[in-house]
Amino acid sequence: MKLITRIAYTVVAVSLIIGLFFLLSDNEATGKGQIDVLVYDQSETVVIEESHLFYEGDTLFKVLQRHYDLTCADSQYNPDTDCETSFSRGRILLGIDGVQTDWNHTFLYLEKDGSMANYGVDNIELEDNSDYAFYVKNVND
């Protein structure tokens, strides 16, 4: 195959991959609104039940970060309170205030308006008057 053909293929492929990474970027709110945040501990007792305002450009992670002490997974899935490691689908939240999970045995399960969330805290859509509930789940359940 000619080098020029290979380079042409490569340019097209690299453009495609850049576009795909753009598709995976955070889902930021386009307006403002209010959400309810509920956090349950392992015994399913509600620990946090609060309403928060969100603004244009916010994500659920940003809203949570403004109000709570968060623990995220670092690149080795160890707890990291800086929450600087973002995976391709955003951050992995391990803990909110006193409710902590360890990734290997327990994890935070997110529900939006009572239904299992398809996205994580960086990518889930912020919708006015919605509630976002976090539960501690065992990996083997």
Place this chain on the structure above:
Amino acid sequence: MIPLKRLILISMAVTIIFVQEQLLMFIPNVQLTTVLIILFVSVFTFKESFIMILVYVLLDNLFLGGLNPFTIGAMLTAWMLIPIAWHTVLGKTRNIQVLAFFGFIFGFIYGFVFIPFTMIQTEVFELWPYMLADLPFQGIMATTNFLTVLWLYEPLYNVFEKEMPSLGKKQTPAHKNL
């Protein structure tokens, strides 16, 4: 019976695939696994390819996934499509362009193969959200496959072809389509 030198070669192939995958794990779906498996499949017999893929899948799952049968089943099915395709529809080709486009399509097929296994495991039988959420990752894998096969297959194959006599490879016809 597989000669000892060939068995060693298979184990070295598994090691190379496994180590590079661990090294590149921090970038999701960006890996050299596909180009390496295509390379080894085009060098090994079908039986040898099957052994290599089986050992690699078991090792990978032992290390990362706790031998989850759903993941093993999906990975084994998906990776085995490479030797099956190479020995059938691809007509044992070594044409880079054909292999690069095959790698691209394989990136999507690999993701699709996981869907039924994941549905059974999670008991969430909603196809479209899963497909849409996975599509960008399939695209990344497909593009990575395309680029790595396009640029790396030929030099890697040339190394194999040069070193094969000392590694116990039987006589193979020289490829013409590179």
